[in-house]
Amino acid sequence: MKVRKRTLALGLYFVFLLLPLYWLVNMSLKPNEEILGELTLLPQNVTFENYVTIFTNADWYTGYLNSITYVSLNTIISLAVALPAAYAFSRYSFVGDKHFFFWLLTNRMAPPAVFLLPFFQLYSTFGLIDTHIAVALAHCLFNVPLAVWILEGFMRGVPREIDETAYIDGYSFPLFFATVFLPLIRAGIGVTAFFCFMFSWVELLLARTLTTVEAKPIAATMTRTVSAAGIDWGLLAAAGVLTIVPGALVIWFVRNYMAKGFALGRV
């Protein structure tokens, strides 16, 4: 009886979780007349027009391409710099290591709103405004500390004897790192990549500030559904649904490691 109650409560929570999403999908399949007319739990006249608009209009789909481009760039940069650093933190003690490690985390605490203006000026100076790389670098602010933290957690789980044996066998550091160590922490790298992807994908404040036309993220494109004639709700809902799809796909791949990643590798 007790177990039943528990499952029931969990079921209720999932209803709460899914209802807003269901409503979004529902609306994306309706024409605007129906949305503004009566509330209908299922679309009466199913239409894919909203999706067709997004996939055929370059203004729309380039938004998705832009987002994916800078998110991928950011993930690659974050991983490339975080891997050696995390190895250093997990294996060596050196002057100032603890302080630097903690200081890295404080970057994760910095409100993006604080960095809005200085970023804009800094990237203007380098002529980087409205490029994908600018957004990718800006997102390193919170993704690099996160990547170092998660990777360090995973690397600590690898026994140090493996390193020692490899060095005795005559491996040089780069060779050992690339051919022995990296394959051992595959799961950790996957999870880290997932988190970099996730936080870069959901962030908008910085991404929108640093771009105007060429590298504009999809989330910013969505504001254009507001026009003089009111809001195009159906189109807005369809665009929203499409921003959820990439996330849902990557969740599926890391589902078994996700929780460990959220705990920064420290379960």
Add this chain to the structure above:
Amino acid sequence: MEKWPDNKAWFLVLPVVVLVCFSAIIPLMTVVNYSVQDILQPGMGFFVGTEWFERILHDERLHGALQRQVLFSLTVLLIEMPLGIAIALALPTRGWGVSACLVLLALPLLIPWNVVGTIWQIFARGDIGLGGAAVKALGLNYNYTASATDAWITVVIMEVWHWTPLVALLAYAGLRAIPDAFYQAARIDGASAWAVFRYIQLPKMRGVLTIALLLRFMDSFMIYTEPFVLTGGGPGNATTFLSQFLTRLAVGQFDLGPAAAFSIVYFLIILVFSWVFYQALEGMGKGASK
């Protein structure tokens, strides 16, 4: 684990240092620079000392935003932490349901923040949204664009919807790491479900819950995009939190000096709070678990 002492390890950290210089230190120094100068035009500023700090710390609007922010963060923490733990305890432990539940749980976390705002903007509307219409059907006069209370409640519910899964996932990971032997021992002792929770599960989850609390505190304290889309900080100033206040100051009114001074204060507040939380939880753990 003993670590090898070797200062050459700094070379491995160097790429991070360079990148962080570019993405954090230089921008932060710019902010510090602005906060003590009055800039009339680019390249022409003069030193004003702590004037901006004094002005911003006496700003009534800031006090309002800070109060709302603290109240908001406390409210969502008080709801999200127990709810997240409860969900983690109720989640299935084996079978196909585990993967399905985890994927569903993580879904809100992967939605761009402004889309979260949009989803709730639609869902909570009285005319075209299911949630808003349902509340209205119950006979309540609900309208989040006009009533400050309704707007506040909607933002809190949205935040709970958005981030409780994070707490639940972390707590779940902590629970899974408890060896079965602990539960067997508890069963032999005839421990009640509450005792198992209080003396086994809760202490074992302390590490992940610390992380959850810190992350949730930091992120709820920096909240910007979701209320911006949902309510635009209104009605009036009812849902204007610190980040909104700051963005308005910096980009809207272009008050660089006060905005920079406030940025530094803002950052320090988060650092201090996080530090206090961290120390308190660490101290608690040392007292309880040994």
